[in-house]
Amino acid sequence: MTLKRMGRQTLYLPTAPIIYQAAAVVGPVEGKGPLKDHYDEILPDALIGQKSWEKAESAIIKRAVQIVLQKAGLEQKDVSFLLAGDLLNQIAASNFAARDINIPYIGLYGACSTMAQAMAVAAVFVDGGYAQCALAAASSHFDSAERQYRYPLEFGCQRPPTTQRTVTGAGAVLLTGGSGDISAVRVTHVTFGMVMDLGMKDPNHMGAAMAPAAAHTISQHLSDTGQEPSDYDLIITGDLGVYGLELCKKLLLDSGLELADNLDDCGIRIYDRNAQDVHAGGSGCACSAVTFAGQLMHELTAGRLGRLLLVSTGALFSPTTQQQGESIPGIAHAVAIQGPAAGGGG
Amino acid sequence: MTLKRMGRQTLYLPTAPIIYQAAAVVGPVEGKGPLKDHYDEILPDALIGQKSWEKAESAIIKRAVQIVLQKAGLEQKDVSFLLAGDLLNQIAASNFAARDINIPYIGLYGACSTMAQAMAVAAVFVDGGYAQCALAAASSHFDSAERQYRYPLEFGCQRPPTTQRTVTGAGAVLLTGGSGDISAVRVTHVTFGMVMDLGMKDPNHMGAAMAPAAAHTISQHLSDTGQEPSDYDLIITGDLGVYGLELCKKLLLDSGLELADNLDDCGIRIYDRNAQDVHAGGSGCACSAVTFAGQLMHELTAGRLGRLLLVSTGALFSPTTQQQGESIPGIAHAVAIQGPAAGGGG
Numbered sequence: 003m004t005l006k007r008m009g010r011q012t013l014y015l016p017t018a019p020i021i022y023q024a025a026a027v028v029g030p031v032e033g034k035g036p037l038k039d040h041y042d043e044i045l046p047d048a049l050i051g052q053k054s055w056e057k058a059e060s061a062i063i064k065r066a067v068q069i070v071l072q073k074a075g076l077e078q079k080d081v082s083f084l085l086a087g088d089l090l091n092q093i094a095a096s097n098f099a100a101r102d103i104n105i106p107y108i109g110l111y112g113a114c115s116t117m118a119q120a121m122a123v124a125a126v127f128v129d130g131g132y133a134q135c136a137l138a139a140a141s142s143h144f145d146s147a148e149r150q151y152r153y154p155l156e157f158g159c160q161r162p163p164t165t166q167r168t169v170t171g172a173g174a175v176l177l178t179g180g181s182g183d184i185s186a187v188r189v190t191h192v193t194f195g196m197v198m199d200l201g202m203k204d205p206n207h208m209g210a211a212m213a214p215a216a217a218h219t220i221s222q223h224l225s226d227t228g229q230e231p232s233d234y235d236l237i238i239t240g241d242l243g244v245y246g247l248e249l250c251k252k253l254l255l256d257s258g259l260e261l262a263d264n265l266d267d268c269g270i271r272i273y274d275r276n277a278q279d280v281h282a283g284g285s286g287c288a289c290s291a292v293t294f295a296g297q298l299m300h301e302l303t304a305g306r307l308g309r310l311l312l313v314s315t316g317a318l319f320s321p322t323t324q325q326q327g328e329s330i331p332g333i334a335h336a337v338a339i340q341g342p343a344a345g346g347g348g
Numbered sequence: 349m350t351l352k353r354m355g356r357q358t359l360y361l362p363t364a365p366i367i368y369q370a371a372a373v374v375g376p377v378e379g380k381g382p383l384k385d386h387y388d389e390i391l392p393d394a395l396i397g398q399k400s401w402e403k404a405e406s407a408i409i410k411r412a413v414q415i416v417l418q419k420a421g422l423e424q425k426d427v428s429f430l431l432a433g434d435l436l437n438q439i440a441a442s443n444f445a446a447r448d449i450n451i452p453y454i455g456l457y458g459a460c461s462t463m464a465q466a467m468a469v470a471a472v473f474v475d476g477g478y479a480q481c482a483l484a485a486a487s488s489h490f491d492s493a494e495r496q497y498r499y500p501l502e503f504g505c506q507r508p509p510t511t512q513r514t515v516t517g518a519g520a521v522l523l524t525g526g527s528g529d530i531s532a533v534r535v536t537h538v539t540f541g542m543v544m545d546l547g548m549k550d551p552n553h554m555g556a557a558m559a560p561a562a563a564h565t566i567s568q569h570l571s572d573t574g575q576e577p578s579d580y581d582l583i584i585t586g587d588l589g590v591y592g593l594e595l596c597k598k599l600l601l602d603s604g605l606e607l608a609d610n611l612d613d614c615g616i617r618i619y620d621r622n623a624q625d626v627h628a629g630g631s632g633c634a635c636s637a638v639t640f641a642g643q644l645m646h647e648l649t650a651g652r653l654g655r656l657l658l659v660s661t662g663a664l665f666s667p668t669t670q671q672q673g674e675s676i677p678g679i680a681h682a683v684a685i686q687g688p689a690a691g692g693g694g
Contacts, residue, residue: 004477005477005478005480006476006477006478007428007478007479007480010425010452011452013478053672054672056668056669056672057672079356082353083540087457090666090668091437091438091666091667091668092437092457092459092664092665092666093457094664094666094668094669097543097664097666097677097679098664098669098674098677100542100543100677101543101544101545101677103543104542105542106356106357106540106541106542107540107541107542107543107679108456108458108465108469108540109456109457109458109465109679110454110455110456110457111433111438111439111455111456111457112454112455113438119454119455123454123469126472126473126476126478127472129476130352130472130475130476130477130478131350131351131352131476132351132352132353132359132472132476133353134351134353150668194429194452194453194454195452195453196446196450196451196452196453197443197446197447197453198447199447318438318440318443318444319438320436320437320438320440320443321437322402322436322437322440322496323402323440323444326399326400326402326403328444331443331444331446331447333443333453333455
């Protein structure tokens with residue numbers, strides 16, 4: 003059998019699995035942001051009738067799964083696997099959502115890199131003929147994340163400028179078998195990341211903790227596939243925020259890669275930093291999940307975006323290891339996606 | 349392309365990836381248990397020179413990976429993927445181990461079902477030609493788990509008879525491409541579980557929380573593959589303990605499946621309940637990980653065990669959701685394994 007590998011970290015998917023449908027559900031703050039017209043549902047409040055933020059987050063991921071199935075005209079029994087994760091301890095939001103979803107479940111943890119991780123594993127399963135169709139999903143919630151990772155919201159702790167706002171929301175995408183149909187949005191390659199740690203210890207500066215992993219995965223993907231940065235219309239990181247993206251650009255430049263206009267970050271796109279009190283931008287699993295399932299998927303489908311590299315970035319931050327003096331490792335997984343505008347090449 | 353699926357939840361792996369090597373590292377209590385002759389390393393104490401139990405757990409999983417690579421005569425660069433997880437919040441033991449291991453990393457969370465989950469995903473990646481060789485690993489640690497999930501050990505809380513002892517240790521297995529070699533230990537099928545919840549709320553009775561998922565995955569695997577319980581020499585659950593295994597047997601009987609001598613539990617095998625103060629038996633990701641990588645792998649290799657179904661069981665328990673009144677969902681993933689004694693059939 004021919005190995006479907008390119009270089010050290012990248013897999014080539016010969017059948018190019020199709021991203022058949024996607025759904026993005028967000029909270030009220032995200033619903034006032036610049037990407038508001040791209041979401042399937044904007045929730046009126048962050049609790050949506052639940053008794054806790056954790057239960058609300060679980061309901062949100064369930065809602066995203068429900069919508070993507072509706073859009074695809076499929077039922078739960080038609081889906082081979084659900085691959086999902088989130089930021090809560092024990093990925094509780096996904097686990098409790100999966101309890102109410104009658105689909106074999108593979109729980110993942112990649113912190114905020116989870117969306118690309120789930121899409122990458124799902125794409126491999128579909129490409130290899132192990133799934134007719136697979137769901138990849140990820141969620142995060144500002145209120146549940148703040149109290150778990152930093153301070154109780156009621157404490158009203160002042161946040162330094164480098165902090166980011168965890169996106170409240172969930173994205174879900176449905177992958178189906180590729181048929182060589184170049185009018186579809188399809189996954190051509192996936193690159194699984196290595197854990198990188200340059201010694202960053204500030205839990206209020208996650209962008210800096212993740213930037214080395216983002217730069218490493220981007221340059222490794224380009225080197226594995228023999229491509230230049232300009233081969234992509236857009237290379238978009240998950241949630242580096244303004245400071246993290248600057249660091250990532252600098253690290254790429256140091257390794258000889260100049261990315262300018264075609265490098266952006268979901269965490270920068272998702273909020274209006276002038277009008278919204280979000281400091282360095284958005285973060286959380288949902289940041290790249292809803293930006294992809296919303297705006298980026300629409301741009302791909304409409305032919306305004308041809309070749310996209312989605313690089314979800316995760317800070318493997320743990321309050322316990324932090325208290326024990328550890329730094330914050332990062333990881334980034336990448337998914338190479340082509341829309342109809344890319345034509346048959348690539 | 350022919351779909352490699354059987355029934356709702358099971359995948360058939362045509363190339364039958366080989367479990368080339370396995371390593372089991374355990375703590376001192378496990379090292380006094382009935383399976384002590386099967387471990388690669390028995391640690392003198394649970395801290396092994398580290399400053400915290402969490403750091404020790406991370407060092408243990410790293411050690412298991414190191415040993416399995418040594419036994420296989422491979423280096424990190426020879427391995428395509430590391431799939432790993434553990435019980436710590438943010439799977440910190442695995443993340444920090446992966447930081448020091450130069451292999452693309454896919455973090456998983458399936459609670460104590462993680463070993464079978466990691467082996468199943470790794471086997472799919474190898475079977476499909478996405479990896480020449482992949483590492484699956486999982487760890488747990490009695491001391492780090494107790495203080496995270498239940499009470500600080502210093503508190504000296506009395507434990508009811510249904511509690512289990514989290515196994516301190518880590519297991520790692522190396523999967524490589526199958527070649528039809530029936531003298532090897534090989535993975536023929538994997539079954540990914542659904543999340544099951546019959547309303548159990550007692551965090552001191554995890555066996556009962558996991559039993560429904562174990563019974564469901566076992567009966568689904570047999571039905572998907574058109575097999576009888578007697579087709580397996582051994583069906584072994586991960587960590588149901590004595591009470592959980594009884595419940596699982598009863599649930600299987602209720603669904604018309606009578607399993608007697610060929611159903612056992614790693615959590616029962618790993619300790620001597622008469623001589624060791626372990627209540628209902630062992631638990632934790634490492635329970636099925638070290639029992640498989642130790643005793644079961646030896647039995648398979650030596651031809652004393654032909655066909656094995658390893659069913660790692662996970663209680664998706666979260667202290668946060670528990671405090672919010674939620675029950676404890678369970679999940680079980682299964683890996684069907686054949687040793688040389690099974691011959692070429694199956």
